[in-house]
Amino acid sequence: MIRAVLLDLAGVVYDGDTPIAGAVAAVERLRKAGLPLRFVSNTTRSPRHRIIAQLAALGVEVADEELLTxxxxxxxxxxxxxxxxxxxxxxxxxxxxxxxxxxxxxxxxxxxxxxxxxxxxxxxxxxxxxxxxxxxxxxxxxxxxxxxxxxxxxxxxxxxxxxxxxxxxxxxLGKPSPDFFLSALADLNCPAADAVMVGDDAESDVAGALSAGLGAALLVRTGKYRPNDETRFDPPPTALVDDLTAAADWILSRAAA
Missing domain, CATH: 3.40.50.1000 (HAD superfamily/HAD-like)
Structure with missing residues (x-):
């Protein structure tokens, strides 16, 4: 059963200053289901306050402790x-x-x-x-x-x-370091095996999360994804989905009641 969700940002929630279609609503659906979220981004060009402000402008409210960089x-x-x-x-x-x-x-x-x-x-x-x-x-x-x-x-x-x-x-220090993924779960009282990662990078997001012990990792076909990325790295994604909307469907069908 899934008890926590880790989400990449660029390429999953937004592209530049534009939200990916359905992503804001998907985040809200996950929140309403009671699943704790952590936003785990490898961006090293923007400071934290700018990332949080950018998300707020897109309609995604993120608390400081929910963002790991x-x-x-x-x-x-x-x-x-x-x-x-x-x-x-x-x-x-x-x-x-x-x-x-x-x-x-x-x-x-x-x-x-x-x-x-x-x-x-x-x-x-x-x-x-x-x-x-x-x-x-x-x-x-x-x-x-x-x-x-x-x-x-x-x-x-x-x-x-x-x-x-x-x-x-x-x-x-960032993805795919196991410590980075595990630190995201440290204050959630959630075993790694009960968490899922959603990302557009088959290597850092997906293979990295699975190697860190997370129970599932979904690769979206948005952002930097290119055809056949799902075959290039080991471990392969648990599932390949179109976007964060489809990822939310997959997660909610397997979430703890």
Whole structure:
């Protein structure tokens, strides 16, 4: 029986500033059924307050504790390990890391820096890693659906470049890290086996959730999904559905009474 739902945002609930058809109503149906929701996004370009405001503008009210992002996980990691960040992230995200300047050591934090990715910034991060800094990756997604509707390079390619050059493996803080999925369930009193993930990324969302022990993971045909994505990664999705509306139908037919 399903007792909790994890939802990706971009490509599942919205595309850019436009809600995907039926998605807002699907979220409301899940809430009315009494299922606790957590919105688990790998976006590393927008700060939390902007994501929450964007959702509110679309008609989806999300409480602060319902939204999990890699940036928040990174800030908690840096505080726990008493580190100060060397940031290779989008300028919009830098404010999320304020107040961490007093750490005892350095940690390179890599997200989707967009146009800020260039040789100089990558080389500075590389030199920090060679000098012994920790290596934190906010996410390792291969691609994202860009504003023009086409796929663009996500942070994963740049994380891989730094990993190759430095010989260092990163601590991955967002999806597909098992800790990221499990942290979303930590305050819900819900075993992973009773939770379902809905996403448009067959690797990070779906295979990642199933590898973390979630009982089910649904792949939607919206967002970055491309034909045959469901066959490319292991474990494969529990089900392939058209969109969040169809995902809600699937979930509600299997939800705990």
């Amino acid at each position: 890699p940036a928040r996980a990174a800030v908690e990691w840096l505080r726990r390990h008493v580190r100060r960040p060397h940031l290779l992230v989008h300028p919009n995200l830098e404010a999320e890391f304020s107040g961490l300047e007093g750490g005892k050591g350095r940690s390179v934090v890599v997200g989707d820096a967009g146009e800020a990715f260039d040789y100089a910034t990558l080389n500075r991060a590389f030199r920090e890693l060679v000098a012994g800094a920790d290596f934190l990756a906010l996410a390792t997604n291969r691609t994202f659906k860009d504003a023009d509707g086409e796929l663009s390079l996500d942070a994963g390619a740049f994380v891989a470049a730094l990993e190759f050059a430095s010989g260092r493996s990163p601590v991955v």
